[in-house]
Amino acid sequence: MKFCPEEKFSRRDCGSCGTCAGVCTSHAIEMCNGYPIFNSRLCIGCGHCGVFCPENAFGMEPLPGNAATEQQYRSLLETRRSIRFYSDIVPSEGEISTLISVISQSPTGMNLQGITVRVVQGSDAVGRLVKPVRKMLKILSFTGLLHIIGKITGMSDHIGRLRGGEDMIFRGAPVVLFFHVPRKNVTGYTDGVIAATAVMYHAVSMGMGTLWNGVAEKLYPFTGAWHTPRTRGTKLTAVLCVGYTDLEPKWKAPARNYNIL
Numbered sequence: 115m116k117f118c119p120e121e122k123f124s125r126r127d128c129g130s131c132g133t134c135a136g137v138c139t140s141h142a143i144e145m146c147n148g149y150p151i152f153n154s155r156l157c158i159g160c161g162h163c164g165v166f167c168p169e170n171a172f173g174m175e176p177l178p179g180n181a182a183t184e185q186q187y188r189s190l191l192e193t194r195r196s197i198r199f200y201s202d203i204v205p206s207e208g209e210i211s212t213l214i215s216v217i218s219q220s221p222t223g224m225n226l227q228g229i230t231v232r233v234v235q236g237s238d239a240v241g242r243l244v245k246p247v248r249k250m251l252k253i254l255s256f257t258g259l260l261h262i263i264g265k266i267t268g269m270s271d272h273i274g275r276l277r278g279g280e281d282m283i284f285r286g287a288p289v290v291l292f293f294h295v296p297r298k299n300v301t302g303y304t305d306g307v308i309a310a311t312a313v314m315y316h317a318v319s320m321g322m323g324t325l326w327n328g329v330a331e332k333l334y335p336f337t338g339a340w341h342t343p344r345t346r347g348t349k350l351t352a353v354l355c356v357g358y359t360d361l362e363p364k365w366k367a368p369a370r371n372y373n374i375l
């Protein structure tokens with residue numbers, strides 16, 4: 115439910131400092147006779163008024179007070195590796211909900227939320243996702259287009275192995291997460307990528323691994339069988355394979371290049 119500052123605000127606790135009005139991103143708070151008045155039409159429900167109130171006049175919950183140190187954060191990043199070999203342990207429904215729950219702290223443009231994660235769980239269910247792709251490849255092969263697609267994408271080998279029966283898309287992942295956002299949200303695509311990134315690192319902290327699946331993401335528009343009525347009106351922004359790894363990294367990955375201008 116959207117945070118409503120007007121409902122939470124207690125005049126008794128207010129120190130009349132005006133911090134809430136100062137931090138409001140959408141100018142929905144004005145100070146009047148020493149107290150805030152709220153414009154619910156402008157409010158985006160982000161909660162900044164409450165978060166920064168020195169008197170806790172909005173009745174917010176206390177912070178945990180143990181933010182990760184720089185070293186802990188770095189080791190989380192360094193420990194993460196894309197995984198392509200999964201152990202037989204299938205993450206439980208509870209573990210998957212806990213994994214996904216970090217989205218509740220993920221920012222979205224204009225605080226619009228709206229992220230939907232579709233969970234495909236279990237090797238059988240994931241295996242069924244591959245079937246329509248093979249069917250599509252068969253049709254493309256008849257038309258001669260498959261050969262051209264393979265050449266253009268440089269994936270002839272992958273396509274050949276996929277047709278030969280190997281799951282070159284999900285690589286035996288026990289769980290696949292599809293991140294959807296409302297089509298109409300201006301920042302929707304980015305909102306979804308940020309949420310998926312939060313989940314990716316949370317997986318590491320829970321002893322799991324992920325594989326960011328660009329191939330599945332690109333195939334999605336052409337794979338009607340993957341669509342469900344409940345994701346109508348949304349766009350797909352990321353696909354993450356999730357599971358416990360069968361192959362632990364032994365060493366740190368080589369440093370990757372980036373530019374600072």
Ligand SMILES: Cc1cc2nc3c(=O)[nH]c(=O)nc-3n(C[C@H](O)[C@H](O)[C@H](O)COP(=O)(O)O)c2cc1C
Binds near residue numbers: 195197325326328367
């Ligand atoms: C946006 C994105 C899409 C990716 N798509 C795939 C994919 O479809 N199949 C795959 O095997 N790996 C995919 N990867 C994983 C990369 O190949 C992987 O990041 C690379 O091997 C580097 O390894 P690391 O993630 O352990 O640092 C993708 C990664 C990103 C960021």
